[in-house]
Amino acid sequence: MKNLLKAAVAAVALTAAVGSAQAADVKACWIYVGPVGDFGWSYQHDQGRQEAVAQFGDKLETAYLESVPEGPDAERAIERFAREGCNIIFTTSFGYMNPTLKVAAKYPDVKFEHATGYKTADNVATYNSKFHEGRYIIGQIAAKMSKTGTAGYITSFPIPEVISGINAFMLGAQTVNPDFKVKVVWANTWFDPAKEADAAKALADQGVDIMVQHTDSTAPLQVAQERGLHGFGQASDMIAFAPEAQYTAIVDEWGPYYIHRIQAVLDGTWKSEQTWDGIAEGHVKMAPYTNLPDDVVAMAKETEAKIAGGFEPFTGPIYDQAGELKAAEGVTLDDGAILGMNWYVKGVDDKLPN
Template sequence: MFGASLSMSAIAKDVVKVGFVYIGPTGDTGWTYSHDMGRQFVEQRLGDKVSTTYIENVSDGADAERVIRRLAKSGHDLIFTTSFGFMNPTLKVARSFPNVAFEHASGYKRTKNVGTYFDRVYQPRYLTGVIAGKMTQSNVIGYVASFPIPEVIRGINAFTLGLRSVNPEATVKVVWVSAWYDPAKEREAADALIGQGADIISQHTNSPGPVQAAEAKGVYSFGYNADMSSFGENTHLTAAIHNWGPMYLAKTQAVLDGKWKSTDVWAGLEANATDLAPYHPAIPKDVIELVERKKLAITQGSLHPFSGPIKDQTGQVRVADGETMNDRQLLGFDWYVEGVVGELPK
């Protein structure tokens, strides 16, 4: 992301003990599932040089602090806390364990022994928006969202900018479910959006509920976090997915080598940290070719989803022509771009 690295005293280790703290179940087929695939990747690559532990279904706040502290007390050398709401508990525990390395996903607060990491999943979200813009018939896209934090708002806006780059008449309706993982609420939200005329459903939640709702109604969908096509064989077009394995391997290897430092990592398509799931045959060939050209342009740096001109909902130009939002602006998103319908919750 930005900022200099911070070093803590470290020595090389023969075996590193790594803990993972998960917000949901490993079987959610979404966010937690993708992180656990990363954990397994580390085990496969490092073998007996690593020992991993994971705790699933951990709530924000006091529960997270208790779990993180327990892992630190039990000799873990490196702890990954994998939800935005774990940020402050991670920092609090880290103060008591200065020789343990902590890595927090999607956060922005860093100390000598707490690093941050995320992927630029807004890049493939922009590309799914392009697909939606080419395939919608109603020009109404439904979006099931978790919480109105910058990460989620950034994804909605990236999707909408991709959508309207090829179809300026299309709009996005958002339903907030106030949960990361609640299959029933997520599915109900998707059903409500379909009832409001949405003929494509996207999501920033962690269960396949929205994909299942779309499949049941014969409406196209985009999954999130991982390939959710098994839940929408006829209608799941693709998904913006995470690939945590290489990042987790690099961080673990750094601890093994005694070279770990607190850094901000925000990798994208160029580093294979994020990508699109396989395309559904329903997507026309020319649309796939268009998306692949745009994907290559993003990877090469000639296309940025948040390059101006960008207007907000009121029509005010927020990013001028020729300018591009920087990382600090992206991390602080608190407004909708033009094309998103409805008010942003406060």
């Protein structure tokens, strides 16, 4: 009897807790592919979430799940959030695309936002940043600074975002040194510091002196630092890990977008859109240029300003590996062609895994 009473009291307390939680006007939820402590991709998304919390205060309740594998688990995680009363759910990795659409079809009243994908629905918007703009800049820096004329490029998976990054890097490098070479290595993981370090060491042993990464940990830069090479940070400013090695980093800024979209939910003006912003809108930022001579910094800043002014790195003439013309002189590839890119530009010495 006593136990029963206790249980009843606990139940009342529990509903009270849930009740107070619902006092917020909007609940926004995030699914991260890595741990929030990766100091890269997921870390930056969580920084954006925290900016939104700071902005909205009591009006906003947030929740997140980290290290959610891409695949069937993702669908369960997203559905759990939808059932728990999230009003807007941000799924922050490419592999969540189909799970997001599947769950969205079942919960028409919940808003979904999928990062880096290309499929939308009435209640599914997509958002992405033009990381390739930053990669164009680091390509120029790499070609200027490299003594061996070869960069190592550690990549995760052969998806359009990664491929367009490699291409933009090469196009940037070719403006400085038309014969610049890149060795591409696929780690087949977004986040495994030790494996990324192994990849970086292998590249260093093969004579590259610039380390570029499209994986999320700071390990490759640390290897660059240890071996006296140089490189670029990914997703966040990694200068603390490689004070002498990092030239700059491509920093993702998600906060303004999250605030904007949550505000839209609050105002009832949320619509399914495809947002793709870059340096001009402040979604992609370059970390301070360090360890570089003044003329290279000036060049990088000039390119950055040019891109902010509307220049698109994928402006012709662009040839693919087979030498086929993909964009004629002065012609810019359209968004769809960049977001769905599955071919290498001329000069990339790698066969695309399929």
